Amino acid sequence: MTTRTLAERWYVPAEIRALRGWIPFAALVNLVVAGGETLRGEGDSLRIVVAAVVLFALLRLCLPDGAGAWRRQVARPIALVILILGVYSLVEGQPTPYELWASTWLLVPSALTLYWLSAGLSGTWSAGNGDSRVAELGLGRNRLVAPRLEKLALHTFLIHAIGLVVVPVVWILDVAVSPGNILGGAIGDAFTLDHFRTVLGGENFWVWTRNSVVVAVGTTIVGLLLAIPAGYAFSRYNFSGRKGAMFVFMLIQMFPGIVILVPYFMVMKTLGLLNTSIGLIIAYSVTALPLCVWMLKGFFDAVPRALEEAAVLDGCTQLEVFLRIVLPLSLPAVAITALFSFLTAWNEFLLALVFNTSNDAYTLPVGLSSMIPATGQQWGDFAAASLVVSIPIVVLFVLFQKALIQGLSAGSVKG
Amino acid sequence: MATPGTDRQFAAAGDVADVVVGTAAVGTAVFGTVGVLRSVIRLSVAGLLACAALSGVQAQNPGPIPQVTVDESAQAYRRIHVDVEYEPNEAIAGFEIWYSDTAFVSIDDAELHSVIRVAETENLAREPVGGAFDECWSGGLPLNRDGAGNLVVAPGASNWSCSLSGMVPGVEQWIAVVPTGADGGMLLDTEGLEPVPGRTDVPDERTPPPDTRPVTYALGSVILSAIALLSFLYWRDARRGRSRSRLAHLYVAPALIALATLTFYPILYGMWLAFTNADQTRLGDEAWVGLTNFLTVFASPGLWRVTLFTFVWAISNVVAHVFLGLVLALALNSSGLRGRTFYRTVLLLPWAIPGYISILAWNGMLQPDGLINAVLDTGIDFFAGATSARIVVILVNIWLGVPFMMMMLSGALQALSTDMFEAAEVDGVSRWDQFRFLTFPNLKGTLVPVSLLSFIWTFNSFNTIYLLTRGNPYVAFGEPGATDTLITYVFAVAFEYGRYGVAAAWSVVVFLMLVGFSWVYLQRTRATEAAA
Numbered sequence: 052m053t054t055r056t057l058a059e060r061w062y063v064p065a066e067i068r069a070l071r072g073w074i075p076f077a078a079l080v081n082l083v084v085a086g087g088e089t090l091r092g093e094g095d096s097l098r099i100v101v102a103a104v105v106l107f108a109l110l111r112l113c114l115p116d117g118a119g120a121w122r123r124q125v126a127r128p129i130a131l132v133i134l135i136l137g138v139y140s141l142v143e144g145q146p147t148p149y150e151l152w153a154s155t156w157l158l159v160p161s162a163l164t165l166y167w168l169s170a171g172l173s174g175t176w177s178a179g180n181g182d183s184r185v186a187e188l189g190l191g192r193n194r195l196v197a198p199r200l201e202k203l204a205l206h207t208f209l210i211h212a213i214g215l216v217v218v219p220v221v222w223i224l225d226v227a228v229s230p231g232n233i234l235g236g237a238i239g240d241a242f243t244l245d246h247f248r249t250v251l252g253g254e255n256f257w258v259w260t261r262n263s264v265v266v267a268v269g270t271t272i273v274g275l276l277l278a279i280p281a282g283y284a285f286s287r288y289n290f291s292g293r294k295g296a297m298f299v300f301m302l303i304q305m306f307p308g309i310v311i312l313v314p315y316f317m318v319m320k321t322l323g324l325l326n327t328s329i330g331l332i333i334a335y336s337v338t339a340l341p342l343c344v345w346m347l348k349g350f351f352d353a354v355p356r357a358l359e360e361a362a363v364l365d366g367c368t369q370l371e372v373f374l375r376i377v378l379p380l381s382l383p384a385v386a387i388t389a390l391f392s393f394l395t396a397w398n399e400f401l402l403a404l405v406f407n408t409s410n411d412a413y414t415l416p417v418g419l420s421s422m423i424p425a426t427g428q429q430w431g432d433f434a435a436a437s438l439v440v441s442i443p444i445v446v447l448f449v450l451f452q453k454a455l456i457q458g459l460s461a462g463s464v465k466g
Numbered sequence: 467m468a469t470p471g472t473d474r475q476f477a478a479a480g481d482v483a484d485v486v487v488g489t490a491a492v493g494t495a496v497f498g499t500v501g502v503l504r505s506v507i508r509l510s511v512a513g514l515l516a517c518a519a520l521s522g523v524q525a526q527n528p529g530p531i532p533q534v535t536v537d538e539s540a541q542a543y544r545r546i547h548v549d550v551e552y553e554p555n556e557a558i559a560g561f562e563i564w565y566s567d568t569a570f571v572s573i574d575d576a577e578l579h580s581v582i583r584v585a586e587t588e589n590l591a592r593e594p595v596g597g598a599f600d601e602c603w604s605g606g607l608p609l610n611r612d613g614a615g616n617l618v619v620a621p622g623a624s625n626w627s628c629s630l631s632g633m634v635p636g637v638e639q640w641i642a643v644v645p646t647g648a649d650g651g652m653l654l655d656t657e658g659l660e661p662v663p664g665r666t667d668v669p670d671e672r673t674p675p676p677d678t679r680p681v682t683y684a685l686g687s688v689i690l691s692a693i694a695l696l697s698f699l700y701w702r703d704a705r706r707g708r709s710r711s712r713l714a715h716l717y718v719a720p721a722l723i724a725l726a727t728l729t730f731y732p733i734l735y736g737m738w739l740a741f742t743n744a745d746q747t748r749l750g751d752e753a754w755v756g757l758t759n760f761l762t763v764f765a766s767p768g769l770w771r772v773t774l775f776t777f778v779w780a781i782s783n784v785v786a787h788v789f790l791g792l793v794l795a796l797a798l799n800s801s802g803l804r805g806r807t808f809y810r811t812v813l814l815l816p817w818a819i820p821g822y823i824s825i826l827a828w829n830g831m832l833q834p835d836g837l838i839n840a841v842l843d844t845g846i847d848f849f850a851g852a853t854s855a856r857i858v859v860i861l862v863n864i865w866l867g868v869p870f871m872m873m874m875l876s877g878a879l880q881a882l883s884t885d886m887f888e889a890a891e892v893d894g895v896s897r898w899d900q901f902r903f904l905t906f907p908n909l910k911g912t913l914v915p916v917s918l919l920s921f922i923w924t925f926n927s928f929n930t931i932y933l934l935t936r937g938n939p940y941v942a943f944g945e946p947g948a949t950d951t952l953i954t955y956v957f958a959v960a961f962e963y964g965r966y967g968v969a970a971a972w973s974v975v976v977f978l979m980l981v982g983f984s985w986v987y988l989q990r991t992r993a994t995e996a997a998a
Contacts, residue, residue: 087842090842090844090846091842091843091844092844145843147841147843148841149841149842198802201800202802202803202804205797205800205803208797209797209798209809209813212794212797212813213809213812213813215865216812216813216815216816216865217812217815218831218837219824219827219828219831220815220819222827222830222831222837223823223827226830233835234830234831234833234835234836234837234840276720277720277721277724278721280716280717280718280720280721281717281718281720281721281722283717284713284714284715284717284718285718287714288713288714288717290699290703290714290715290718291699291702291703292695292696292699292715293714296718296722299725300725303725303729308926308928309926309928309953309956309957309973309976310733310736310973310974310976310977311729311732311733311736312956312957312960312973313736313739313956313960313966313969313970313973314731314732314733314735314736314739314970315728315732316960316961317681317735317739317744317966318681318685318728318731318732318735321678321681321682322678322681333728334728336724337724337725337728337729338729340721340724340725341725344721369713370713397820398820398821398822400821400822400928400929400933401928401929401932401957405961416820416822419822419823419826420822420826420933423826423829423830428830430830433826433830434827434830437823437826437827440820440823441819441820441823444818444819444820445815445818445819448814448817448818449811449814449818452810452811452814452818456873456874456877457877
């Protein structure tokens with residue numbers, strides 16, 4: 052073998068590197084498509100997709116390494132076969148979004164492979180003709196191309212992830228504005244506001260909303276009244292029993308809810324608090340209490356002690372220090388904790404299901420799920436109600452996401 | 467909320483329908499009473515059997531007429547006791563008990579009460595005591611039920627008796643027993659019945675309000691002991707001269723007392739319940755029964771299946787959450803990504819949307835006429851088969867949980883020092899090696915607690931399975947369904963079957979399992995960290 056320059060030894064075209072990552076991913080996507088075709092029982096398409104998976108695997112093994120031409124001579128026909136399979140399935144299949152997407156995952160990777168193995172610097176390199184001039188040019192080009200290809204891959208991946216996330220959302224939107232009770236059907240083929248009228252004009256929705264608001268606001272107030280002093284004490288004072296109490300607060304978060312579900316129910320029943328908002332408020336503020344205390348402790352820790360000491364020197368009592376200095380300073384943090392307990396109470400399902408047996412006491416989660424019983428499901432009304440309920444919540448969540456996540460990770464992980 | 471027997475006894479309703487369709491078909495042609503309407507609904511359940519049954523109805527010989535007597539001495543609350551005697555006959559494949567509050571000659575004016583099948587009883591399991599509404603005996607022994615929940619009497623028997631439930635007190639009820647043939651047709655002229663009157667005079671009576679004093683006393687003593695503990699600690703601090711923490715105990719007191727009454731006390735109460743016979747009818751006066759409930763738990767036929775599925779469910783979820791969360795977090799954190807905020811916000815949606823809404827949305831999308839089937843151009847009922855239902859609930863829960871993991875790991879990734887990666891870049895370390903030797907080892911400190919937390923949450927999660935399948939598909943009478951996890955099954959035992967004591971015993975077992983698993987997991991990860 053002739054001696055190779057450093058550039059030659061270093062050089063692998065960015066395109067080939069990209070293919071090394073993309074082709075397995077394409078195989079993976081086609082494996083998913085194969086699962087779909089198995090469900091559909093479409094023998095021909097299934098055979099095509101399985102063949103494509105095998106061919107992609109072979110293609111990955113035969114990607115050129117720049118040493119000789121034989122790999123390119125094997126890889127190019129394989130890519131061509133996949134391309135032909137893609138064209139075939141595109142022509143034969145119906146033009147539904149799903150089938151178009153499936154054929155795209157045959158066409159694009161194979162076409163890119165063919166192009167990059169044939170043309171340009173990467174083509175020359177794959178043919179085994181990569182001399183030092185090609186390598187030097189190519190290394191320069193790589194600096195330009197590699198980040199772009201990486202971005203392309205990243206965006207493709209993220210767009211697929213977003214597609215998976217968004218599907219139920221789009222579906223709810225579509226069902227909410229579609230007439231009747233249709234679950235499938237084309238997206239955006241009809242428009243009506245009937246479901247919103249039914250839901251907002253009916254009595255049930257407002258009863259549930261009122262219960263949810265009372266419970267969530269009550270939980271927030273009671274929860275904060277309990278959690279703020281405790282969080283402050285844990286943050287500032289070194290008192291007997293501090294360590295034990297903090298450990299207990301952490302341990303309780305780990306406790307399975309089901310263990311206390313039955314006794315909780317019995318206690319509420321004996322106290323006559325079933326089917327009341329007060330029962331739920333008490334239950335929620337106590338179950339959310341440990342996490343709230345931990346979150347608040349973290350926030351109070353961040354308030355400098357020097358301020359308090361100065362206030363004490365100026366003659367403030369401890370209570371005044373807390374109310375006039377610490378509380379106003381950590382107000383944003385308190386707001387986040389409040390939002391957190393509000394959201395918890397707003398979304399909670401299991402306790403509300405167990406404690407409430409009458410429609411008048413239902414909160415929104417139980418009420419909305421009661422619209423989907425085993426028979427007589429009102430999907431359209433449910434979807435409309437879901438939109439009305441979740442849009443404000445999602446907006447709140449998105450606006451405060453950073454702070455919420457920060458507080459939550461402080462409460463759950465660091466603890 | 468589901469009442470006992472709606473889902474889990476569905477198969478039983480199907481079998482009843484088989485027997486009834488013959489009548490329904492005849493009745494539809496002639497009359498239009500409420501009873502017919504009821505039967506027509508059944509008809510649609512049973513499907514095509516009606517036509518087959520219709521042809522055989524009138525051709526049967528009138529069979530031997532069962533002698534029905536009402537045993538007035540065996541009155542019970544809302545129950546009428548009937549004794550039935552008949553000549554054993556090979557043509558009899560079962561009996562139907564019809565009743566009404568007026569004398570009737572045609573079953574079209576009556577309501578079907580129960581169905582009893584005639585079949586071999588050798589291999590049938592004993593039904594759980596108190597597990598069904600009607601109690602029936604033959605030859606002094608309780609009747610067994612078949613897999614679908616129907617009462618079964620042996621072919622050689624010549625009598626049986628039943629305590630029929632659901633009878634209005636103080637009102638005369640008319641009861642007729644009609645034998646049915648193998649094809650489901652009636653062996654009697656259904657237009658000339660001679661029902662027997664009977665009544666129960668045990669009055670409607672409110673059960674006395676449960677004795678709440680023990681609970682009230684217990685709550686009071688819990689509060690008092692919490693206050694006593696805090697006062698003791700306060701006094702100790704004061705004696706040691708820690709004047710600065712004077713108010714601390716006062717600040718902690720409300721939270722601690724709330725926790726003591728509404729968390730510690732219920733936990734202890736639950737453990738006590740596990741050793742008692744508490745159920746829906748006995749509240750407040752439950753009695754100590756020792757380890758009986760735990761024996762019930764360990765002898766229950768679905769225990770190992772439901773435990774196995776719970777672990778499969780939790781572990782597959784955690785693995786997928788961590789893997790996908792990590793991949794997405796790495797993608798979101800790659801430098802110079804355009805539209806990062808947009809991507810992150812959209813990817814957070816499964817977490818931001820209230821969980822029950824997205825679960826129900828998936829439920830709708832996975833229906834046979836839902837979106838998934840529309841996209842695939844199929845009509846698959848994903849919730850019908852055990853395996854497909856299990857896969858579907860796991861996939862939906864993965865969808866729900868990834869964003870939380872993504873954000874946790876994203877935060878941890880941002881906290882890693884960038885110097886390290888710059889140095890690696892200069893040294894020409896490949897991306898994969900950077901991940902393997904730099905990112906991953908440094909993330910371990912976050913991964914271990916977060917994955918354990920995710921395991922515990924998934925293990926304890928209830929909403930996904932309850933709102934998608936309620937534990938169905940049905941497996942066997944009285945057993946957990948195919949997609950039941952320990953948690954949803956405990957819920958069913960407690961609030962669908964009303965057996966609080968047994969449910970509490972299940973809870974204790976579940977809790978011990980969880981503690982055991984967490985402990986082993988932490989030990990193992992610590993061991994690997996020490997070895998590395």
